[in-house]
Amino acid sequence: MHPGLEWYLSLSAVLFVIGLIGVLTRRNVLVIFMCVEMMLNAVNISFIAFGRAISSATGQVFALFVITVAAAEAAVGLAIVIALARRQDTVDVGRIDTLRE
Amino acid sequence: MSGDIFFAIFGGLAALTSLLVVLQRNPTHSALFLVMSFLNVACIYVLLGAEFVAVTQIIVYTGAVLVLFLFAIMLVRMEDLPEMYGGHPVQRFVGPILGLALFLEILAVILSTVPLGAAGPFTPENITALGGNTQALGRSLYGDFLVPFEISSLVLLVGAIGAIVLARPDYTASRDREIGSLFTISLGHPQESTIATPSVYTVRRDEQLILHAEEETETAGEAIKR
Numbered sequence: 245m246h247p248g249l250e251w252y253l254s255l256s257a258v259l260f261v262i263g264l265i266g267v268l269t270r271r272n273v274l275v276i277f278m279c280v281e282m283m284l285n286a287v288n289i290s291f292i293a294f295g296r297a298i299s300s301a302t303g304q305v306f307a308l309f310v311i312t313v314a315a316a317e318a319a320v321g322l323a324i325v326i327a328l329a330r331r332q333d334t335v336d337v338g339r340i341d342t343l344r345e
Numbered sequence: 346m347s348g349d350i351f352f353a354i355f356g357g358l359a360a361l362t363s364l365l366v367v368l369q370r371n372p373t374h375s376a377l378f379l380v381m382s383f384l385n386v387a388c389i390y391v392l393l394g395a396e397f398v399a400v401t402q403i404i405v406y407t408g409a410v411l412v413l414f415l416f417a418i419m420l421v422r423m424e425d426l427p428e429m430y431g432g433h434p435v436q437r438f439v440g441p442i443l444g445l446a447l448f449l450e451i452l453a454v455i456l457s458t459v460p461l462g463a464a465g466p467f468t469p470e471n472i473t474a475l476g477g478n479t480q481a482l483g484r485s486l487y488g489d490f491l492v493p494f495e496i497s498s499l500v501l502l503v504g505a506i507g508a509i510v511l512a513r514p515d516y517t518a519s520r521d522r523e524i525g526s527l528f529t530i531s532l533g534h535p536q537e538s539t540i541a542t543p544s545v546y547t548v549r550r551d552e553q554l555i556l557h558a559e560e561e562t563e564t565a566g567e568a569i570k571r
Contacts, residue, residue, distance in 0.1 A: 257448055261444045261451075278414065280412065288390075299471075
């Protein structure tokens with residue numbers, strides 16, 4: 245038989261937490277972006293698992309919306325990274341501190 | 346039984362590759378492990394009976410978003426950051442602790458209670474009667490969620506326009522920088538200008554004049570980068 249809902253939610257939690265740790269510890273802004281995408285993926289697993297648990301297609305619809313928004317977010321975010329690298333010549337988030345000075 | 350085995354394989358691989366994304370030092374390796382992670386998550390979607398979302402995930406994420414990431418890695422000058430081996434020790438310790446705390450909280454919620462809403466119409470028998478997962482998803486997407494679906498297309502359009510506007514060469518910055526080439530025809534390229542007239546720099550950039558007053562053979566772009 246299939247594993248229960250708790251297993252899918254636990255896997256989702258594991259992936260989300262790994263992405264969160266990546267966002268908190270890494271310094272390269274591109275890798276931080278990758279970790280954000282990973283967290284969105286983890287949320288998608290939760291959506292679909294819940295949707296299957298109540299035998300509804302709404303979870304899958306929301307997963308599609310999340311994928312759409314993630315694609316737009318990746319496009320805009322990577323454009324920001326390229327503009328930033330062109331201006332500041334760095335991808336280190338610790339060195340992007342123009343507003344502090 | 347076989348579902349359990351496949352869940353263990355794909356779930357374990359997804360968690361392992363996600364961990365490697367975080368731990369790899371080279372961003373290109375991180376991107377390639379992210380491809381593996383996305384593919385394994387797509388397999389999890391298939392186990393959950395969401396075949397359409399799985400195929401969408403493979404096309405959009407591993408096909409489009411990851412190629413975008415690799416392009417960005419190629420366009421941006423990569424520097425070897427002291428990621429896990431130095432630098433910010435506070436982040437290195439606080440990040441895993443906060444992550445572990447959050448994981449334990451989520452696990453407590455999952456194990457104690459999972460509230461579920463009212464059951465929907467798409468039981469496995471009904472999905473089979475409709476003709477498959479894609480048909481059931483289409484009923485829901487073009488029925489209840491038609492307006493959000495159209496709005497999501499607007500989000501994609503605005504995102505594409507915003508990406509083009511943001512990633513364009515920065516004209517104002519290049520104008521600001523190339524103040525020494527006021528009397529040349531500038532095509533707007535943010536590259537270095539070859540006309541370095543120190544007298545012009547006297548007007549605008551005092552500190553660089555002090556630094557580079559004796560090196561008159563240098564090009565202006567190199568002088569600015571100092």
